[in-house]
Amino acid sequence: MPRQLAHLRLVAVNIDGVLLNDSFSPVMRRLVEGYGATYDARFEREMLSQPQRVAAQRAADRLGGDAGQLIKEYFALREEYIREHPVHLLDGAAELLATLREFDVRTVCYGGLERAHFDRHLGEFADYFDAPGYVCTNDFRPGIREISELFGLRHDQALFIDDVARVAGTARELGTPFIGHPGESSHGYQRQLMEEAGVRHMVGTLRAIDAPLLRTVDAEAAAGTVWD
Template identity: 55%
Template sequence: MTEQLGRIRMAALNIDGVLLNDTFSPVIHHFVTSRGGTYSADLERRIFSQPQVVAGRVLAETCGLSTTPMETIALYLRERESYLADHPVRILDGAVDLLRRLRALGLRTVCYGGLDASHFQRFLGHLDGLFDEPRYVCTNDIRPGLREIAVDVAGLACDEVLFIDDVARVAEAARELGVPFVGHPSDFAHGHQRQLMTEAGVRHLVGSLDEIDDRLLRTIDAETEAGTLWDRAAGKALA
């Protein structure tokens, strides 16, 4: 029988960019640059893992649009649908094996993201046996939602839930809460999340889900128990 972890009790995995391929960054990049806007690390920070109304407002301002935030989001989502015709949503390599590894360690597993639950059901519903109730948490109204998922949904302490995400803003929230975290930044050529995660002090950055193995999970668990997972100096430098 596999020895369970000492502190971590649950894993929360972001849906798009961790379990599913990143079909958002390329569309945002095209949406902005095709309208004469500047795509930058600061823009990603202001848009990624924000409520739709916030992201829509920033996109409209950046692109010089007169549309409301939600009208802008509707424009963006239509462009994303066109993008998906040639770049369909798919489960990332190693995602299913990762879920099985997490559960083999005795961890509860949930998925979260900014779209409603129909997105989870459409692409991951056939794997719902690998998730625990409520299986999927929509975070649009509570982003980034780490405390809410850990405390309100799971009934655990913040440092008992491991978050795996592709966005640095989530990493920054994890650092402030002392939450165990693994960064899986997108490999999108024009993206800035790996750089932003490094600046945020993320210690464990992976390029593939296969890297999140038993050894890494036990290392993170031990660092969480010891209080050494996060470099607090990185947080002060960003403040």
């Protein structure tokens, strides 16, 4: 029998940076520094978890050039990067999905790339997710409002697990439960930015998202104290 939670009805898990290794922010750094610019926390805050067209235009405003061309350059650099650092399942990801399946909540994966990315790298775990399994959020990032509404839930009934502080900021605005999984500080500034955003629950390993932590977040959501 599934374990019961008092309040949460959905757990939404980001794909790149949570279940899979981050193959985006390191590439962003390469692109920016290739233009002779400084990659800093402000730049990273403006770029991550934005629709591609928005991120590209902001990058063009800072770096110069055409937004469309920057998108092409970015994805060409990403192809080079993943040849050096192949996309792979992060340590503890399978265990996290198994833990979530023990509870009476629905689980969905989301991210900025098309579904083919999910099918290719997480297809073997498809049974761990509820329909539609994966939601592409490129047109409405970060997607908290839209994913919650897709499942017919209030914003406080869905827990989001993400590696980007912009998502945390939106979660705070909406009163949505959030667990942060920021990447290594050598790659970017997300831990710093999450701390500034007031994220209460941050983990360095997916294994830390266990039953006790989920029950803690559930109790905070039920009490309306997620961001207090």
